[in-house]
Amino acid sequence: MKKRGAALIAALLTTMMWGSIDFDNQYNLSDEHQIRQVDLSGPSKISDISEPVTFVGVERGRSMVADTPIGIYTLAGFIPSQTIQSEFTQPRQDLVMLLIDDMIGMWDARITIEEIPGLEIRTAVPPSGYLVQGDEKALEQVALLPVVAASHAVPTGLLVHPSIESTQDLIEVEILGWNTLEDGRSDDSMPLGIGNLDTLDQMGFMDSGIVDNGRRWGSIDYESIASVLENPAVAWIAPMPQLVPSNDEVRDHTESEDVESWFSTTLDGSGQRIAVGDSGIDHDHGDFGSRIVSRTSVTPGDSSTADGSGHGTHVACTAVGSGYRSSGQYAGVAPEAEIVFQAMEDDDSGSLYSYGIDTMLSQAYNNGARFHTNSWGSGSGYNTYTTSAEDADDRISTWDQYWTYEGMSVFFSAGNEGSSGISPPATAKNVIAVGAHQNRYGGSPDAMYPYSSQGPTDDGRIKPDVIAPGMYVRSCEAQESGGSNDLGQWYEESSGTSMATPAAAGASILIREYLMEIAQRPAPQASLIKAMLILGAEDVGTPNIPNNVEGWGRIDLSNSLIPESDVGIFVDDRHRLKSGEIDEYSFEVTRAGEPLKVVLAWSDYPGSTSSSDQLRNDLDLEVISPGGTSTYLGNVFSQGHSVTGGQADSVNNVEAVLVESAGLGVWTVRVSDVYHAGARQYQPYSIALRGVNVNDLT
Numbered sequence: 001m002k003k004r005g006a007a008l009i010a011a012l013l014t015t016m017m018w019g020s021i022d023f024d025n026q027y028n029l030s031d032e033h034q035i036r037q038v039d040l041s042g043p044s045k046i047s048d049i050s051e052p053v054t055f056v057g058v059e060r061g062r063s064m065v066a067d068t069p070i071g072i073y074t075l076a077g078f079i080p081s082q083t084i085q086s087e088f089t090q091p092r093q094d095l096v097m098l099l100i101d102d103m104i105g106m107w108d109a110r111i112t113i114e115e116i117p118g119l120e121i122r123t124a125v126p127p128s129g130y131l132v133q134g135d136e137k138a139l140e141q142v143a144l145l146p147v148v149a150a151s152h153a154v155p156t157g158l159l160v161h162p163s164i165e166s167t168q169d170l171i172e173v174e175i176l177g178w179n180t181l182e183d184g185r186s187d188d189s190m191p192l193g194i195g196n197l198d199t200l201d202q203m204g205f206m207d208s209g210i211v212d213n214g215r216r217w218g219s220i221d222y223e224s225i226a227s228v229l230e231n232p233a234v235a236w237i238a239p240m241p242q243l244v245p246s247n248d249e250v251r252d253h254t255e256s257e258d259v260e261s262w263f264s265t266t267l268d269g270s271g272q273r274i275a276v277g278d279s280g281i282d283h284d285h286g287d288f289g290s291r292i293v294s295r296t297s298v299t300p301g302d303s304s305t306a307d308g309s310g311h312g313t314h315v316a317c318t319a320v321g322s323g324y325r326s327s328g329q330y331a332g333v334a335p336e337a338e339i340v341f342q343a344m345e346d347d348d349s350g351s352l353y354s355y356g357i358d359t360m361l362s363q364a365y366n367n368g369a370r371f372h373t374n375s376w377g378s379g380s381g382y383n384t385y386t387t388s389a390e391d392a393d394d395r396i397s398t399w400d401q402y403w404t405y406e407g408m409s410v411f412f413s414a415g416n417e418g419s420s421g422i423s424p425p426a427t428a429k430n431v432i433a434v435g436a437h438q439n440r441y442g443g444s445p446d447a448m449y450p451y452s453s454q455g456p457t458d459d460g461r462i463k464p465d466v467i468a469p470g471m472y473v474r475s476c477e478a479q480e481s482g483g484s485n486d487l488g489q490w491y492e493e494s495s496g497t498s499m500a501t502p503a504a505a506g507a508s509i510l511i512r513e514y515l516m517e518i519a520q521r522p523a524p525q526a527s528l529i530k531a532m533l534i535l536g537a538e539d540v541g542t543p544n545i546p547n548n549v550e551g552w553g554r555i556d557l558s559n560s561l562i563p564e565s566d567v568g569i570f571v572d573d574r575h576r577l578k579s580g581e582i583d584e585y586s587f588e589v590t591r592a593g594e595p596l597k598v599v600l601a602w603s604d605y606p607g608s609t610s611s612s613d614q615l616r617n618d619l620d621l622e623v624i625s626p627g628g629t630s631t632y633l634g635n636v637f638s639q640g641h642s643v644t645g646g647q648a649d650s651v652n653n654v655e656a657v658l659v660e661s662a663g664l665g666v667w668t669v670r671v672s673d674v675y676h677a678g679a680r681q682y683q684p685y686s687i688a689l690r691g692v693n694v695n696d697l698t
Contacts, residue, residue, distance in 0.1 A: 045563050046519045049572040049687065050696055052583035052671075059105040059580050060674040064149055066097055066129020067612040070157055073097050073129055075150045085166060087226045088157030094194060094232040095122075095154040096139050098130045101147055106677040107579035109147040116141050120192050122178055122235070123608035124616055124677035131610055133178070133192060133232065156229040158610055161238035163380075170219050172240040175200060176387055177214035177233050179394055179606065181679055184358045185214025188233055195232030203227045211300055212355040236387055236609055243344070243352035244379040245279065245311045246413035246423065246498040267510040269334025271517070274319060274371040274509060275364030276502070278312030279345035279352065280305050282478035285313060285490070287321040287332075288339060294367050295341040298354045305343035308350060310481030314494055315375045316341065317476030319502035319509075325490035330474050333506025334513075340369045344376070352376055357425060358391035365399060365408050370512065373411045373505035375498035382421030383458045385607055385614050389428035393606035396430035400525045400603035402574055402684055407525035409512075411505045413497035414464040415453035422453050422463045429614060429653050430603045432508070432530055433463045436470025436500035437540060437554055445469065445554060446540045452497055455548035459613045460651045462635075464551040465530065466537050468507070470500030507555050508533060514561050521571075528573035528686035531601040534656060535569070535688040536560030543640025552656065559690070566591070568694040573686040577619065579676035585669040585687075587694050589626075589662050594692035595641075596662035598623050598669055600634060602685040604653040605678025613651070617683040618675035620648045621655040626665025632657045650675070662691060 066073040071080040078097075100109040106124065113121060119134035119142055131154065132142060143151035164171060177185045177197055188196040197216055204224025211217050217240060220228065228234060273293065283292050283305070295305045307313045320339055323331030342360055344352045354360055364372050378386065392410055399405040414435045415423030426433035436449035449471045455463035477492040487493065508529050515521045515528075534552040536559030539545045545553050563569055575583055589596065600621040607614030621634030623642075634655025636646030641660040649655055673683055 045567070046515065046561070046569045046571055047696065048521070049570045049585055049689075052575060052585045055582040055584065057580040057582050057672065059107070059676060062102055062127040062675070064099055064102045064128045066099060066125040067127070068125060068158055068610055069162070069612055073099060073152055075099060078152055084155060084157040087166070088160055088229070089155050090226070091153035092156050092159070092230070094133050094135070096132050096143070097125065097152045097154050098132055098142065098148050099150040099152070100128045100130065101149045102128060104147045105579050106675065110677070110679070112145055112147050113142055118192065121679065123610055125608070125611040126613040126615065126677065131608070133189065135194070156226065159229055159234065159236055160225065161236075163239055164222070164225065164237070166222055170221055172219050174238055174240055175205070175216045175218070175228065175234055176236040178235045179390065182398060184362070184391070184394065185212075185356070187214055195234070197231075197233050199231065200228060203231065212359050215356050238387070241388065242379040243354070243376050245309070245352065245376050246415050246496050246501070267513050269320060269337030269506070269509045269513060272334065272371070272509045272513055273338040273340060273369045274334075274373060274505060275340040275342060275367070275369035276312065276316045276319065277342040277344055277354065277360055277372065277374045278315050278376065279309045280307030280312045280343040280478070281316055281341045282307050282313040282476065282480060285317070285476050285479065286324045287317050287476050289322055289324065291320070291337070292339045292341060295343065296363075297343045298360055299344055299346050300353060300355065302346050304347050305341065306347065306480055307478040308345060308347060308481060310478040310492070311375070311498065312341070312343065312345070313478035313481070314475045314492065315373070315498060315502045318473060318499055319373060319506040321476050330476070330487075330491050332475070333503055334509040337509050340364050340367045356391055357388045358395055361392065361395040361408065361410065365395070369408070370406060371409050371411070371505050371509060373502050375413045375501045377413060377415050377423030377426055381424055382415070382417055382453070383427060383455065384424055385427050385457065385459065385609065386424040387609060388425040390606045390608060392425050392428040393430045393604065396526055397603040397605055400527055400684060402523070402525050406523040409505070409508050409526040409529045411501050413501040416451040416496050417453045418451050419454050422455050422457060427457045427463060429461065429607065430526065432465050432504065432533065433551070434497060434501040434504045435464035435467040435550060436497045437467045437550070438471045439469030440472045448540065448549060449495065449497070449500070452549070461614070462546045462548060462551055462652055462654070465654070466504060466533050466552055466555050467540065467550045468500040468503040468555050470497055470503070471495045473499035475499070504533070504555055507557055510557060511560060525573040525603070525684070525686055527601040527603045527684070528571060528688065530654065531599040531686045531688040532560045532571065534601070534654060535597060535599045535690050539640050545640050546635065546637060546656070563690060566693050568691060570689045570694070570696050571687065573684070576682040576684040577671065577673035578681060579673055582670060582672045587667050587669065587689065587691070587696055589664055589667060589691060590693040590695065592664040593661050596659040596667065596691040596694070597656065598687065598689045599654070599656045600671060600685060600687050601654045602683060605680060615651060615653060616678040617673065618650050619655070619683065619685055620672045620674050621657060622670040622672070623657040623659065624668040624670065625663055626667060632659060648674070
């Protein structure tokens with residue numbers, strides 16, 4: 001964190017009209033800059049939570065079925081929920097679906113199953129299924145285990161995207177290998193080593209290209225798909241992904257009034273590094289200075305990082321531009337952060353392509369980036385959990401093991417599809433999916449950008465997670481793009497969740513900088529960054545959070561970082577739970593009648609296209625009032641605040657409690673691991689609490 005002038009530096013989101021960090025009363029039609037000076041250099045208002053008390057428990061009960069996108073497995077067998085094309089009804093000889101006895105915890109069953117050699121659990125299929133791969137002997141042995149209630153054949157139709165139909169001739173497809181525990185996708189069914197993607201050419205797969213480990217692009221005729229699906233190395237076949245930027249390029253903003261708001265803070269992103277995956281970057285624009293530490297193309301067959309569309313330059317500048325070409329007027333959110341840029345634009349077609357998201361994230365993490373922002377998504381399959389979502393969840397959950405890694409916060413734009421749904425991979429559990437609100441003119445900032453994509457996901461999860469300014473955003477113009485020159489040679493205006501996403505990422509950079517430099521916390525985990533964004537988020541319009549338009553609300557860093565004098569914030573991202581365990585914290589509220597907010601977030605083990613429900617490890621949040629008179633469950637809300645009663649959330653990997661008027665006395669916060677089907681023994685989590693006159697008693 002660098003000191004400038006009177007220890008105050010310019011401009012959180014001057015390009016965004018974000019105004020002051022809390023956004024309040026900063027939106028009118030004046031041409032004057034409105035400056036609110038807040039020194040965030042200390043002392044820290046964020047405290048560590050003391051050690052919780054840990055209890056041993058058991059996983060909750062569950063139905064003895066396995067729910068897949070094509071049907072449900074019961075003790076009696078498989079019941080299709082849709083018509084499966086005859087070519088894909090044949091069973092895969094190396095796969096079975098196991099149903100686990102409902103008296104046995106999923107983790108305990110996993111341990112027993114994994115003792116059999118020649119066998120690998122490929123994914124859990126909630127609530128009681130495991131999709132298992134192995135040789136004939138191993139599959140026979142596992143079916144006889146006492147923990148297994150039933151073993152059923154798996155049709156190849158479970159491994160093919162439903163949009164692939166017999167009416168198609170030659171089809172451009174992506175073929176994926178299985179995901180491994182820590183190393184991403186493999187070519188040869190690791191660790192079993194049966195089958196290999198290198199043999200696909202012998203099965204009718206044409207123009208095969210090795211895009212990445214465990215990933216092939218090419219074309220195939222419909223009749224050959226069935227034989228390809230018999231290869232044990234093949235985990236999924238789908239149409240080639242079509243990626244689109246999440247900006248709204250058809251609307252003309254040149255008539256907008258030149259209204260700017262300013263915020264001054266000592267936080268500037270210095271010491272932090274963000275990766276941007278987008279079209280390209282105008283690296284010598286001037287607003288990036290010497291802070292671009294790496295720029296590479298991740299587009300197969302294209303080595304250029306130029307920005308023909310201008311999208312990537314605008315996005316990167318929104319997050320970390322210095323405002324050099326505008327004397328600071330159009331500075332980004334974290335203007336001293338360093339940049340790792342990954343160019344995705346094919347210069348010939350102008351389309352976006354990339355190696356797998358797992359490779360993009362891994363390259364960035366290994367290059368020191370602890371944030372990754374992506375203002376693009378799939379042009380189809382809205383609200384679905386795709387293999388890209390799975391790969392993002394895999395990397396994020398791996399790096400949120402605080403005892404080994406430093407965490408990476410990954411952001412995706414929700415999309416501009418309105419009620420049509422969230423654009424994958426923003427549907428991933430562990431990413432921060434960002435919607436957009438207005439940031440100019442009437443209604444700002446409490447009005448949504450009208451095209452911001454809405455959830456929920458297909459399995460009912462809340463998306464987007466938060467919203468940020470995304471309308472009439474002023475940021476850098478790439479000189480090679482031949483842009484509109486809305487604001488002169490160096491800057492232009494654009495709208496969409498493409499613009500909101502780097503704003504949210506930039507805000508998160510400031511959170512991490514604050515936690516590390518002021519609160520003196522080492523390597524904050526991605527789940528803690530998400531929890532703190534949600535902790536400070538403000539409901540937009542009629543109180544009704546959480547919802548599938550704004551998620552948990554509009555980002556408000558003032559609430560997240562600089563509470564009023566008698567407000568306390570406590571955080572923890574250094575604890576983990578095993579199957580059935582319970583952590584319990586105690587806090588004393590010393591002045592009654594004010595809000596108490598608690599947010600629990602965890603980076604869950606990746607889901608799968610083979611299951612209908614994507615949560616793998618289910619943690620429950622309970623907040624209990626003094627004397628045990630009232631119990632509030634996570635995500636049981638009415639009119640924007642928590643109410644008693646209801647059912648525990650078994651869908652989301654974010655849970656929150658907001659008590660509108662907390663009573664005097666000792667409150668209990670309880671985190672329970674009630675379902676543990678993921679492949680790792682421990683599930684780390686983060687918790688953030690905010691309240692008036694709250695003392696940590698643990």
